[in-house]
Amino acid sequence: MSDLSDHHLLETRLSSEVLCEGGFLKARRDTVRLPDGGTSTREYIIHPGAVVVIPLLDDDHVLLERQFRYPVGRVMTEFPAGKLEPDEDPWLCAQRELLEETGYAAGQWAHAGDLHLAIAYSTEVIHVFFARDLRAGPRHLDVDEFLDTHALSDEAFFEACRRGGVTDAKTLSCALWLQNVRSGAWALDWQLV
Numbered sequence: 128m129s130d131l132s133d134h135h136l137l138e139t140r141l142s143s144e145v146l147c148e149g150g151f152l153k154a155r156r157d158t159v160r161l162p163d164g165g166t167s168t169r170e171y172i173i174h175p176g177a178v179v180v181i182p183l184l185d186d187d188h189v190l191l192e193r194q195f196r197y198p199v200g201r202v203m204t205e206f207p208a209g210k211l212e213p214d215e216d217p218w219l220c221a222q223r224e225l226l227e228e229t230g231y232a233a234g235q236w237a238h239a240g241d242l243h244l245a246i247a248y249s250t251e252v253i254h255v256f257f258a259r260d261l262r263a264g265p266r267h268l269d270v271d272e273f274l275d276t277h278a279l280s281d282e283a284f285f286e287a288c289r290r291g292g293v294t295d296a297k298t299l300s301c302a303l304w305l306q307n308v309r310s311g312a313w314a315l316d317w318q319l320v
Contacts, residue, residue: 138160138162141160141166143155144157151175154170157170171248171250174210174251175211176251176252176254177210177220177252178208178209178253178254179206179207179254179255179298179301180221180225180258181206181256181257182206182207182233182258182259183259184278187309188278189278190231190261190278191205191278192207192277193274193277204287204292205297207224207229208224209223221236222236225258226267228276232264232320233258233262233320234259234262234319234320236256236258237256237257237315238254238256239308241255242300244297255304257304259317284305288302
């Protein structure tokens with residue numbers, strides 16, 4: 128939706144400093160030139176990117192996970208997801224994360240689109256994938272990863288979103304994709320594995 132008329136909105140980086148560099152995330156503060164010629168600062172998080180998978184089970188059910196998320200101090204219900212390794216292809220990451228976290232492999236995959244999770248303070252982009260023709264197998268969780276998987280009907284999932292049982296932003300965004308794909312309003316380009 129960007130076009131050449133957006134030029135009057137652009138900011139230009141003048142300088143940049145690292146505020147914090149962890150093993151996973153980096154925090155930066157940039158000085159920018161504003162469209163009117165003034166300057167300001169922008170603080171933000173550098174994120175490597177991630178994937179989220181919407182696993183479609185038979186009979187209008189989806190596969191979800193529940194796991195404790197330390198920053199918010201609670202168990203969250205969400206679709207399988209994970210961060211990209213350096214130079215990792217998002218589709219390969221999606222396959223890896225689905226298998227590791229749930230034990231399922233999919234016979235068909237579709238890339239639905241991309242989601243910018245927190246545009247005011249993070250570079251994170253999440254690549255959204257659908258998976259179907261699922262085959263169960265053993266999970267391969269990381270040593271520091273603890274989660275449960277469970278199936279929900281689409282109806283129960285949407286109800287959990289409506290009443291606040293699902294508050295994870297990526298999963299709520301995926302609910303929109305799921306509703307439109309299930310209704311036939313949005314077509315996907317399915318690829319066989």
